[in-house]
Amino acid sequence: MSGGAPARSTPVNWGRVLSTTLRVAGAVALLGAVVTFGVGALTGTFHGPFEDFHWYWRAAVATAHGVSPYQSFHGQSSVVMSGFDYPPPAALILRPLALLSHHWAVIAWLWGGIAATVAATVILARETLPSRWPRVSIALIAALLFAPATYNYWHGQINPWILLLLSLGLREYVRGHQVRCGIWLALGADIKLMPAVLLLLLVRRRWWRGVAAMLVTGLGVLGIAAAALPGSLPVWLHSVLPALGRDNGWIYNQSIDGVVSRLFGHSVLHFGPALLWLHVVVLVLDLALLWAAWRAVGPGLASAPAAEYGLFVAAAVLSGTIAWYPHYTALLVPVFAGLGLVAARGPRQVPALTTSLAAFLTVNVVVVPLALSALSLRWLSGVSATGWWWWLLQLYSLPAATALGLIGGLAVALRRGDLPPTAGQRPVAQAVPPQSWSPSSQQ
Numbered sequence: 001m002s003g004g005a006p007a008r009s010t011p012v013n014w015g016r017v018l019s020t021t022l023r024v025a026g027a028v029a030l031l032g033a034v035v036t037f038g039v040g041a042l043t044g045t046f047h048g049p050f051e052d053f054h055w056y057w058r059a060a061v062a063t064a065h066g067v068s069p070y071q072s073f074h075g076q077s078s079v080v081m082s083g084f085d086y087p088p089p090a091a092l093i094l095r096p097l098a099l100l101s102h103h104w105a106v107i108a109w110l111w112g113g114i115a116a117t118v119a120a121t122v123i124l125a126r127e128t129l130p131s132r133w134p135r136v137s138i139a140l141i142a143a144l145l146f147a148p149a150t151y152n153y154w155h156g157q158i159n160p161w162i163l164l165l166l167s168l169g170l171r172e173y174v175r176g177h178q179v180r181c182g183i184w185l186a187l188g189a190d191i192k193l194m195p196a197v198l199l200l201l202l203v204r205r206r207w208w209r210g211v212a213a214m215l216v217t218g219l220g221v222l223g224i225a226a227a228a229l230p231g232s233l234p235v236w237l238h239s240v241l242p243a244l245g246r247d248n249g250w251i252y253n254q255s256i257d258g259v260v261s262r263l264f265g266h267s268v269l270h271f272g273p274a275l276l277w278l279h280v281v282v283l284v285l286d287l288a289l290l291w292a293a294w295r296a297v298g299p300g301l302a303s304a305p306a307a308e309y310g311l312f313v314a315a316a317v318l319s320g321t322i323a324w325y326p327h328y329t330a331l332l333v334p335v336f337a338g339l340g341l342v343a344a345r346g347p348r349q350v351p352a353l354t355t356s357l358a359a360f361l362t363v364n365v366v367v368v369p370l371a372l373s374a375l376s377l378r379w380l381s382g383v384s385a386t387g388w389w390w391w392l393l394q395l396y397s398l399p400a401a402t403a404l405g406l407i408g409g410l411a412v413a414l415r416r417g418d419l420p421p422t423a424g425q426r427p428v429a430q431a432v433p434p435q436s437w438s439p440s441s442q443q
Helices: 014-043 051-064 088-099 102-128 135-145 147-155 159-174 178-191 194-204 208-228 232-244 256-263 276-296 305-319 325-345 351-373 377-383 389-395 398-415
Strands: none
Touching: 014 102, 014 135, 051 088, 051 102, 051 147, 088 102, 088 178, 088 208, 088 232, 102 135, 102 147, 102 159, 102 325, 135 147, 135 325, 147 159, 147 325, 147 351, 159 178, 159 194, 159 305, 159 325, 178 194, 178 208, 194 208, 194 276, 194 305, 208 232, 256 276, 256 389, 256 398, 276 305, 276 398, 305 325, 305 398, 325 351, 325 398, 351 398
C-alpha cells in the first residue's frame, strides 16, 4: 500500500533469546551426559582413566578386610603423591563400595558423582538466582560443562560430594538455620579438611549454635571412624597429613601455595627440599586472604548471605596447601552467589564483581579445557629445560589468578555499604522462615 506509514519492526526481546538459548544448552548438555556417562558406562565405551577412584576402591576393600586404608599411601613417590589420603571418616563412608564388583562400583561412583553435582547446582541456582531465570538449565550447564566439575567424572574424584555438602550448607545459611548449616559443613570437613575453614564464618556471624553443631558433629564422626578403623587416625595424622602440608608447585595446584611455589620454581615436577621462608610467605598470604574475607563480612545485618558464604568457600579453597584444579568444583558456590548478587543489584552497581565473574568463567569454561586437552607430562618434562619454562609456569597460575579476582569482587561488593540489600535484609544470626529470603523476591 503506497503512501502509508512505514511498518514498525518488533524489537528483539534479548532476555527471551538468552533464556531460550540457556534452555537449549542445558538440554544438549544433559543429552550429552546421558550418552557419554550413562549409555557409555553400560556399553563399555566410557574410557575415563578413573585413577583417583582406584585408590578409593582400594581403601574400601582394605577397610572391609580390617586393613589400614593408608597402607598404599606414598607421599614421596611424586609431586602429586599417590594413595588414599583422606581422613578416616572418608574411608568409612567408602566402605560400602566393597559390597559391589569393581565394574559396578565404578558405574555407581560415576553416576553418583554426576547426580551429586547436578543436585548441588540445582540447590545453588534455586537459592541464589532470580526465579524468572531458567535456573534448572543453568544448573545443568554448570554441572555438565564447567571444566573442574566434569574433570571429576573422568577421573572418579570425590569433589562432587563435597560440592553437594557445601551447597546444602549454603541453603541452611541463607535461611538462617544454624544447626543444620553446621552439621553439613562438619560432614564435609570429615571427608576433606577444606570446609572446616567455614567455621570462621560461623564465628564471625556469632552463630554459636552453628559452631557447636559443627564441632560436635565433626569430632563425633571422626571419633566413630577412629573407633571403627583402629589405628587409622594416628597414621593419617603422622604420615599423611604432613605430606599434604608440603609446599607444592605442580601446575594443577591452584592454591596460593601453588602460585607462590611456581613463582620460585619449587617442587614443580619433583618434590624439593622444604624451604622455611617459602612456607612462611605462603602462610602469611593465606592468613591475609582469610582476614580479607573476615573483614568483608561484618557481624551485623547480612544484605547478601549467599555472597558471604561463597566468599568464604573461595577463600577456603585457595588458602589450602593443595587445591588441585578439580577442587575448583567448589567454586561453583561463589560463582552462583556472585551471579545472584549481580542480578539483584545490577552489573553497574557491582562492576568489580561483574568483571571478575566474566574473567573467571572465560578462563575456566573456555581457556583451561583447551589447555588441558593439549597437555602431557612428557611435553612438560621436555620444556622444563628451556629458557621459557618459568614463563610457562606462571601462565598455569591463571585459574588461581581469576579465582583471587572473584574473591576480590565479592569482597568489594560486600564491603560497599551504600548498595541496596538483596531482598529481605535480615540478621543471619537468627533463624527465619525460608520465604523471608528467596530468589523470587529479587525480581
